[in-house]
Amino acid sequence: MPRNLQIALVCLSVAVLIGLISLHGLHNRIQTLEENQNTEEQARHELMEPEISTPSDVKAKAKLFWAAGPDRTAPIEMELTLSAEPAQRARQVLRALIESVPSPMLRTLPADASLLAFYILPDGTAIADFSDALALETPSGIMSEELAVDSIAKTLENNVPGLLRLKILIHGQEADTLAGHVDLTGFFDLGPTAQENQGAVSTPQNPAPAASPGAASPAAAGSAAKSPK
Amino acid sequence: MLVAGASVLIARAKPSPIGRAKASQQQATVEQVAAQEKEQPAQPATPPQTPAQTPPPVYRGPLIILDPGHGGADPGARGPNGVQEKEAVLLITRIVRIGLEREGFRVMMTRNDDSNPSYDDRAALANAHRDAVFVSIHIASTGAVATARTYFYRFASSLPEVAGTDASAAPIPAAGGPVLWEEAQESYVEASKRFADILELELAQRFPGSAATPSPAAVRELRSVALPAVAVEISNIIATDARTWTTMAPPLATAIGRSVQAFRSAGAAGGD
Numbered sequence: 001m002p003r004n005l006q007i008a009l010v011c012l013s014v015a016v017l018i019g020l021i022s023l024h025g026l027h028n029r030i031q032t033l034e035e036n037q038n039t040e041e042q043a044r045h046e047l048m049e050p051e052i053s054t055p056s057d058v059k060a061k062a063k064l065f066w067a068a069g070p071d072r073t074a075p076i077e078m079e080l081t082l083s084a085e086p087a088q089r090a091r092q093v094l095r096a097l098i099e100s101v102p103s104p105m106l107r108t109l110p111a112d113a114s115l116l117a118f119y120i121l122p123d124g125t126a127i128a129d130f131s132d133a134l135a136l137e138t139p140s141g142i143m144s145e146e147l148a149v150d151s152i153a154k155t156l157e158n159n160v161p162g163l164l165r166l167k168i169l170i171h172g173q174e175a176d177t178l179a180g181h182v183d184l185t186g187f188f189d190l191g192p193t194a195q196e197n198q199g200a201v202s203t204p205q206n207p208a209p210a211a212s213p214g215a216a217s218p219a220a221a222g223s224a225a226k227s228p229k
Numbered sequence: 230m231l232v233a234g235a236s237v238l239i240a241r242a243k244p245s246p247i248g249r250a251k252a253s254q255q256q257a258t259v260e261q262v263a264a265q266e267k268e269q270p271a272q273p274a275t276p277p278q279t280p281a282q283t284p285p286p287v288y289r290g291p292l293i294i295l296d297p298g299h300g301g302a303d304p305g306a307r308g309p310n311g312v313q314e315k316e317a318v319l320l321i322t323r324i325v326r327i328g329l330e331r332e333g334f335r336v337m338m339t340r341n342d343d344s345n346p347s348y349d350d351r352a353a354l355a356n357a358h359r360d361a362v363f364v365s366i367h368i369a370s371t372g373a374v375a376t377a378r379t380y381f382y383r384f385a386s387s388l389p390e391v392a393g394t395d396a397s398a399a400p401i402p403a404a405g406g407p408v409l410w411e412e413a414q415e416s417y418v419e420a421s422k423r424f425a426d427i428l429e430l431e432l433a434q435r436f437p438g439s440a441a442t443p444s445p446a447a448v449r450e451l452r453s454v455a456l457p458a459v460a461v462e463i464s465n466i467i468a469t470d471a472r473t474w475t476t477m478a479p480p481l482a483t484a485i486g487r488s489v490q491a492f493r494s495a496g497a498a499g500g501d
Contacts, residue, residue: 070371070464071378071444139370140306140314142380142462146446147371165385176348176449180305181298181367183447185411188386 027032054082062093065154066106073108073151075158081219082159090126090160091118097155108151109136116171125165125187135170138179145182157190166190256445279408290493292335292361293485294354296450297322298460299367301345306370306466314466315343316367317462321463321478322366328482334489337361349410352453362424362489363458368474372464375473377476377481379429380460381421382414382452383445413455420457428459431484436477457492461485 060082068074083089094115101107110143112133122125138148153166165187169175175184297318299305305314321342326336337358338352345446346354355363372378408416425443433439463477 070373071440109400141369141371141465142367142446142448142460143369143378143464144371146444149447181448181451183449185449185452186447187385188447 008079040163057081058084062096063155063158064097064100065092065108065151065158066097066101067108067147067151068106071147073147073154075100075154076106086160086162087118087120090120090128090156090163091115093155094118094128097151108148110134112137120163124162126160126163126166126190127165127169128156129169129172132171135175136180139180140181142181145178145180148178149182149188153188153190163190185206233314244411255431261348261446268325271496289335290489292337292358293360293489294337294339294352294361294363295322295326296339296355296363297330299345300340303345308468310469312466312471313427315345316472317368317466317471318366319343320471321368321474321481323367324475324478325482325485328479329486332482332486334486348449349453351450352410352413352455355458356453356455358456361456362492363451363454364485365448365458367460367462369465370463370467372463374460374465374468375436375440375477376464377432377436377477378440378464379425379432379443379449380448380455380462381418381425381443382448383418383422384415386413393405401430408455410453413453414451414458417455417457421451421459423495424457424488425430425459427491428484428488431488432461432481435480435484472475 001083018146055073058081059079061077062080062082063075065073065075078096078100080092082092098109098111098113101111112131114131114133115128116131117129118127129134134148149168150170156163156166166183166189167187168178170184178184246376297315299313299315299318301315303315305318308317319342322338325339326338329336337354340346341355355361365375369378403417414421420443429440429443432439443459446460451458451460461481463474463481468474
């Protein structure tokens with residue numbers, strides 16, 4: 001074999017080897033990019049996912065209080081996936097209160113509002129932290145602001161057991177008023193009526209934790225407006 | 230800390246410097262109000278110039294403190310034509326004030342311009358007076374047009390049933406003791422409810438479609454007022470004609486005046 005041909009073959013082999021190595025590296029990089037993209041989408045999906053399911057979640061009927069006129073709310077039963085864990089259950093019903101309104105006429109909370117956080121203190125105080133939209137887009141007025149607070153309070157007291165009072169925050173901060181009128185510096189009573197009736201109504205459709213039976217109470221539907229302290 | 234602001238002790242009998250300053254700003258500036266004043270000048274403090282004129286009645290009842298809501302950077306509710314609640318309630322309150330003064334009442338306003346006294350400033354002005362009632366005036370974003378509703382503050386789980394109680398029983402706050410600023414209204418809640426009951430009946434007679442009974446609501450202005458205090462909300466800001474509200478103002482003044490008289494005659498004015 002002529003020497004020139006041998007050199008050409010060696011060069012060609014080296015080139016093919018380098019090409020193969022480069023191709024393998026390129027393949028690895030493409031795979032890494034795809035994995036990153038999947039991770040981002042997964043994170044976005046998790047962020048957008050409306051509810052976090054827990055093993056105790058069951059389909060149950062919740063009573064959501066929407067507007068039944070300019071100055072009062074009334075319950076509408078809706079089947080939701082509800083957790084037995086009170087804070088998670090509260091998040092689920094409040095999200096439904098905002099996102100699952102049967103008709104725009106019944107809306108009590110702005111469509112752009114969202115629940116940022118919800119937790120329960122050991123003394124039974126529920127802390128509900130809403131986005132700025134709740135304050136900015138709720139129609140200004142005593143009547144309309146009371147309607148918004150009333151729908152939140154009654155929905156909680158009729159679906160989440162063990163809550164005694166409610167504190168509403170706006171974007172993590174205490175606000176003077178909701179939209180210029182209703183006082184948010186205090187707490188809202190979450191219905192002695194509901195608490196007194198604990199255990200009176202506990203249907204299979206509305207399961208509650210064993211420690212706090214009887215989440216729902218039809219009698220509480222007509223309870224008086226809540227007031228802060 | 231969840232509840233903002235440290236609790237401040239107040240002394241009821243001590244006049245507030247803010248209150249004195251605000252009390253001196255009582256000159257109406259809106260043309261409509263000025264025109265009405267020209268037509269029938271009636272200042273209870275000014276004696277008639279001619280013997281033939283009938284002097285205006287001087288009703289020695291409690292001072293009526295009118296509180297036009299919002300003001301300054303806080304416009305309140307907004308109407309479709311750009312009407313702002315702060316302007317409309319100021320106009321209404323000025324007319325109400327004139328109507329009440331014609332009846333001989335002593336009246337004071339928490340603001341008489343486009344300022345925005347803080348909630349504490351408004352309360353301080355009111356709390357500088359012992360024999361007084363506080364009426365905050367608002368316009369709603371909702372509700373049937375040309376109706377009105379009265380609200381009284383109710384603290385959580387603290388209001389006992391007042392039905393059947395003696396309406397003449399005066400609210401007696403802790404005798405001479407200091408009161409937490411943030412809970413100043415608490416001692417007056419029952420008196421405020423009685424006043425609101427009377428006022429709502431008067432409003433229902435004058436504005437058909439209004440509720441027959443007042444509503445408890447956590448109206449921020451009322452919380453630190455150590456007086457019988459109510460909020461009146463007129464519906465509603467979507468009315469395109471401002472005369473909707475201005476025509477409501479004279480009957481609103483009559484309703485407030487009669488309510489104050491009835492409240493006082495029942496011995497429930499509080500304070501003194």
